[in-house]
Amino acid sequence: MLKKLITTIAVLAIACYFTYDNYASYIENPWTRDGQVRADIIQITPRVTGPVIELNVEDNSHIKKGDVLFKIDPSTFEAAKDQAYANLLQAKALLERAINEEKRSAELERRKPGAVPVLTLNNLANDVQTSRANVKAAEAGYESASLNLEFTTVTAPTDGYITNLNLQEGSQVVANQPVVALIDDDSFWVEGFFEETDLRHIRTGSLAQVTLMSHPDRPLAGHVRSMGYGISKADGSTGSFLLPNVNPNFQWIRLAQRIPVQIKLDKPPEDIQLIVGATASVLVSKHQQAE
Structure with a gap:
């Protein structure tokens, strides 16, 4: 009986320790659940006008730099x-x-x-x-x-993924009008929106941990690449007669603004496919910097 009691107490103590350690980590280090996966999206734009006579890509397909996407008559x-x-x-x-x-x-x-x-x-x-x-x-x-x-031959400027393809053979494309979206394969990052009160603990190069909602058990390592230098304001924008718009209502509890912070992922696993717009949580280490 005493042995079981001691074992139970030990297990509870270990659980409490790890619970407190995780809690202290989240309290001391800036953390947000408001994060999204981002990437550079290239708008494939034909330089000439004409009907498409050959389409060599499919929706959601991966292509290599220099691959022929489509041909115009x-x-x-x-x-x-x-x-x-x-x-x-x-x-x-x-x-x-x-x-x-x-x-x-x-x-x-x-x-x-x-x-x-x-x-x-x-x-x-x-x-x-x-x-x-x-x-x-x-x-x-x-x-x-x-x-x-x-x-008249349109090629891929970089490796990436074709998404939301609506182009068909026989379609008329117009010069300087985007027709295909290409997500740059090597440009993925995570953008976390941190409260402005957390920014004093965030530095460029700070180590970060990213947890995708789709893979909650696979945290990804990264570091802070940059922080935003401005966000749009709601009050003070120009209204009628060139006068500023001012919200007549004011909340006595003033919420902290959220500032975008870019997180560069360090060698993400190949078996995890990053998707633009996917939800992520971001934890920035207060005292650790990337080498």
């Missing part, structure tokens, strides 16, 4: 390139003709001074300069047409 851009090339050849021919006429007139003037009026010589020189400028313009037009043809 190139026929009109091939024709534009051919036309630009023809304009370039024509401009070069006119330049060669202008140079020959100037040389012939200059040679005639050298042999028989006064045979060619000065005004004519000046006009021929101006024709050469104009032809050179036309060649430059034609070269620029050809380069632009070549780029537009290249832009």
Whole structure:
């Protein structure tokens, strides 16, 4: 009986110790349950307008940098390139003709001074300069047409995940209008919103522990990358007649504002898939800094 009592007391003592240790850790170290997984989201935007003739990705698929996402019908851009090339050849021919006429007139003037009026010589020189400028313009037009043809093939700028894909073959895409969202595979971080009273204990480089709601038994190690330098205010924004809006109600219990703190994860496990918008809890170590 005494042995059972001693064992029970010992177990209770150990449980109380760990309970108090965890409680003290949460009290001493800044902690919040208001955290979210974030990542850089790249909006894939075509540079030219046209119908999609080939779609090489599926929704929620993983792609590599340089993979072809989709192709736009190139026929009109091939024709534009051919036309630009023809304009370039024509401009070069006119330049060669202008140079020959100037040389012939200059040679005639050298042999028989006064045979060619000065005004004519000046006009021929101006024709050469104009032809050179036309060649430059034609070269620029050809380069632009070549780029537009290249832009009909849209590739992935980085490794990542395609999400919320609504594009289909035959769909008309418009230049400079985003059509595909790509989540950068190497840019995940966790943003915790801490009360402003906790900021005095948070420093850039402080060690942090992140617990995802989807994996409560798998805490992830990280460190503080940065803290926000401002949040939007509710009172004082401009209203009608350029006067400030002021909330007529005031809570006597003033709640602390929440400031975003970015947490960079240190080598997250490969078997845990991070999802943008997922909920997380964040604990920042008050006295420990990342090496």
